[in-house]
Amino acid sequence: MRKLSLWLRARPLVGDSGIATFMLLVHLGELDVEGEPTIGMPAWLYAVAGVLLTVPLAVRRIWPVPSAYVTLLGMAIMSVANTGAGSTMALIAPCMMIYTLVACEGRRIAALYTALTGAFYLARLFTGGQREGNLAGLIFVQVLFFVMLAGFCWVLGEFIGARRAYHAEVERRLRNLEFERDQQARIAVAEERNRIAREIHDVLAHSVSVMVTQADGAGYALRSNPDLAERALQAIGSTGREALGELRSLLGVLRDSDEQDPGRIPQPTAADLSDLVNRVRGLGLAVSMELTGDFAGLPTRIGLSVYRIVQESLTNVVKHGGTGTTASVRVDNDGQRIEIEVLDDGMRKEPTGLASGGNGLIGMRERAAVYGGTLAAGPRPEGGWRVHAVLPLDPNAQPGSSAEKGR
Numbered sequence: 567m568r569k570l571s572l573w574l575r576a577r578p579l580v581g582d583s584g585i586a587t588f589m590l591l592v593h594l595g596e597l598d599v600e601g602e603p604t605i606g607m608p609a610w611l612y613a614v615a616g617v618l619l620t621v622p623l624a625v626r627r628i629w630p631v632p633s634a635y636v637t638l639l640g641m642a643i644m645s646v647a648n649t650g651a652g653s654t655m656a657l658i659a660p661c662m663m664i665y666t667l668v669a670c671e672g673r674r675i676a677a678l679y680t681a682l683t684g685a686f687y688l689a690r691l692f693t694g695g696q697r698e699g700n701l702a703g704l705i706f707v708q709v710l711f712f713v714m715l716a717g718f719c720w721v722l723g724e725f726i727g728a729r730r731a732y733h734a735e736v737e738r739r740l741r742n743l744e745f746e747r748d749q750q751a752r753i754a755v756a757e758e759r760n761r762i763a764r765e766i767h768d769v770l771a772h773s774v775s776v777m778v779t780q781a782d783g784a785g786y787a788l789r790s791n792p793d794l795a796e797r798a799l800q801a802i803g804s805t806g807r808e809a810l811g812e813l814r815s816l817l818g819v820l821r822d823s824d825e826q827d828p829g830r831i832p833q834p835t836a837a838d839l840s841d842l843v844n845r846v847r848g849l850g851l852a853v854s855m856e857l858t859g860d861f862a863g864l865p866t867r868i869g870l871s872v873y874r875i876v877q878e879s880l881t882n883v884v885k886h887g888g889t890g891t892t893a894s895v896r897v898d899n900d901g902q903r904i905e906i907e908v909l910d911d912g913m914r915k916e917p918t919g920l921a922s923g924g925n926g927l928i929g930m931r932e933r934a935a936v937y938g939g940t941l942a943a944g945p946r947p948e949g950g951w952r953v954h955a956v957l958p959l960d961p962n963a964q965p966g967s968s969a970e971k972g973r
Contacts, residue, residue: 579624586623590616593655615643619659626666634663634679641683645690657687657712661719668723669730676723680716687712764929765833766813768874773809775881777802779849801848835869836861836897836904839876843895846880852892853880859899868957871933872897872904875941878926879908879953886951887912903939904957911950930955 593616618640622633637659644656660683667676691708784798834842843855861869876895883893891912898905927943930953934941939957946952 579628582626583624586620589623589655589659590620593620611643615640616655618643619655623659623662626663627670630663630666630670631675634660634667637663638679638682638686641686641690645686656690657715660686661715664716665719665723665726668720669727676720680720683716684712760932764874764932767926767929768878770809770813773805775885776805776845776849779884780805783850805845833866833870834873835866836864836872836899837869838873839895839897842873842877842880846884849884851880851884851887853895854893855895855897857897859901859904861897861899864899864904868904868937868959871937871957872906874933875906875930875953875955876908878930882926882951882953883908883910883912891950899959902959904959906953906955906957908953909946909950911948 594613619637620640622636626633641656641660660679664676664680664683667679688705688709691705780798780801784795784802787794787798839855839857839861843853846853861872864872876897880893880895883891887893887910891910893908893910896905896907930943931941934955934957937957939955941953941955943953944951
């Protein structure tokens with residue numbers, strides 16, 4: 567039974583057509599065997615009025631307002647032209663349309679339609695053939711019956727309309743929740759993808775730059791200074807192994823979380839800045855470093871961001887600084903924020919042969935913005951380049967703006 571109800575609800579034309587056909591047959595059944603109606607009006611007009619009363623019921627939920635007024639026209643014909651007792655359908659069909667208008671169109675148009683229906687019903691009472699007896703009492707009973715029937719249809723329409731509106735609102739909210747869930751999932755995937763892309767860029771940019779620089783140096787010193795060439799090749803090997811380990815750690819994030827990878831290594835933090843600077847010094851770049859504050863107790867993600875910003879800054883010095891460039895690194899942790907400043911005096915006159923797509927500065931800007939920090943990068947008036955970043959340690963800090971100039 568429930569399946570049949572759901573099937574009919576999904577196909578309103580089928581159920582309403584059945585109701586309209588049944589009511590039309592009942593209406594035409596009031597004709598006598600000779601084809602004359604039991605009420606005082608021509609048979610053809612009676613049939614036309616019956617069609618106008620019942621056929622629009624088949625499309626009452628598809629075109630409620632037009633079908634309601636066509637039904638009202640049929641009632642008007644029955645009210646004006648009859649001289650007998652009237653037809654049952656002349657009242658039931660308009661009351662069904664009152665219910666439909668209340669449920670589908672709202673109270674204002676339903677109230678107007680109810681008033682017109684009542685007016686034609688009263689006209690039928692006065693023009694009908696029932697003149698004997700207590701006319702006032704008869705009219706009172708008929709009006710009371712109409713008011714009760716119309717009131718029942720009105721209340722039923724209010725209930726059904728409110729339930730439909732409730733279900734429609736629930737469905738709308740469910741669709742919105744599904745859309746928001748999908749959007750949040752897409753945002754989370756995009757953020758994770760950007761994070762992994764930043765990490766891979768930093769690892770590859772630094773390691774490949776070091777390896778290319780060392781390979782060039784080894785090529786120049788291979789015959790004139792074999793010991794220097796050997797150290798350069800050893801630096802290439804150690805840098806490659808370190809980059810390979812970091813890449814394995816990053817790519818492990820993309821694996822199934824149930825898998826345990828014993829080869830996964832921890833990500834570097836701000837406590838590893840000294841090792842980073844020592845490795846850069848091994849490339850022949852003069853780098854001074856000043857660390858102020860405690861960096862061992864920093865959150866892992868912030869410590870990684872500090873390390874990557876310094877690493878990318880020094881990588882850019884190696885790639886673009888030229889021969890004889892010196893750099894200085896200053897990192898200050900005062901307990902409320904971390905300030906990073908990397909300076910160099912490179913003139914950028916000698917091409918290094920290393921391409922730069924500008925993603926390094928974008929990655930540093932994104933790392934700073936994640937924690938509500940700022941980052942500024944650009945040339946110094948006295949020559950060279952300056953990178954300055956501030957990362958607040960307050961977890962409630964709002965994302966700040968970042969100034970960036972192309973390099």
